[in-house]
């Protein structure tokens with residue numbers, strides 16, 4: 001009984017982007033924390049699945065947590081914590097590894113893409129990159145999560161999480177809630193401004209096409225004004241034929257609470273659209289940057305929020321993870 005349980009997370013693999021914000025974080029703050037019992041997690045263990053610098057991951061975890069608070073997550077309303085501070089995630093991940101199959105892991109699009117990227121860099125592929133979805137399933141299932149508000153790049157992983165929950169329940173007895181992915185209505189996939197056929201991502205090497213939440217207004221403007229556009233100069237909303245312009249319309253719609261097709265009707269040229277997109281993004285990010293600066297000056301406050309968050313998360317997860325161990329025979 002009780003309220004809907006929501007869980008979602010963000011990886012400290014780089015600075016948070018406009019994609020993370022419009023596709024996920026913004027709704028966590030505006031909607032989920034008000035309507036649900038919501039947990040939001042900086043999933044730092046996931047950042048260890050690829051080549052990483054320990055000091056950088058530590059710094060980025062902290063920055064991600066501060067940005068979640070700056071974006072409006074209120075520790076009085078929701079639980080904000082860091083994954084590695086709650087051991088239940090790893091305890092349950094092992095049981096998920098004993099539930100999932102090798103074939104299922106190798107089919108994941110994100111695995112194929114990231115493994116190819118590591119190999120292209122001449123690196124080797126960590127085993128944890130392959131098993132990543134089992135840890136993500138554990139993150140979600142440990143809390144009896146009903147809904148997972150994520151961008152649509154994560155729907156395949158949430159589908160796998162559902163499959164694992166169903167399989168576990170059938171084989172070992174009803175233990176887990178089967179969660180649903182909840183992509184946003186607009187901006188479910190913000191695309192790279194320089195390469196509008198791939199998603200904007202925080203860990204991409206190229207940064208000209210990525211708007212970071214902490215970019216200075218002038219930098220944001222420059223990136224938007226230089227966004228790659230499509231042939232022609234008429235503004236129409238066509239995701240396949242005009243991915244660059246459709247992306248800018250999606251961003252504008254998300255920032256102004258509008259409808260992308262409707263917005264397209266108001267522009268005669270790309271230039272005017274870009275200017276409005278730049279203004280809208282700068283205004284959307286302004287309060288966030290200001291609050292982040294305040295929080296950065298008060299590390300003790302952030303520490304205390306994360307400690308209390310981890311305590312609550314642990315208390316919620318432990319009974320279900322214990323039950324899963326018993327159900328599996330250990």
Ligand code: ADP
Pocket residue numbers: 008009010011012013017019020021022023024025149150151152153154187188189190191199200201202203
């Ligand atoms: P990233 O790909 O930036 O490392 P994460 O895996 O940390 O993102 O995901 C954090 C949240 O942000 C997830 O809900 C994810 O679906 C969402 N997200 C990430 N990139 C985008 C994007 N380009 N557009 C919309 N949502 C996104």
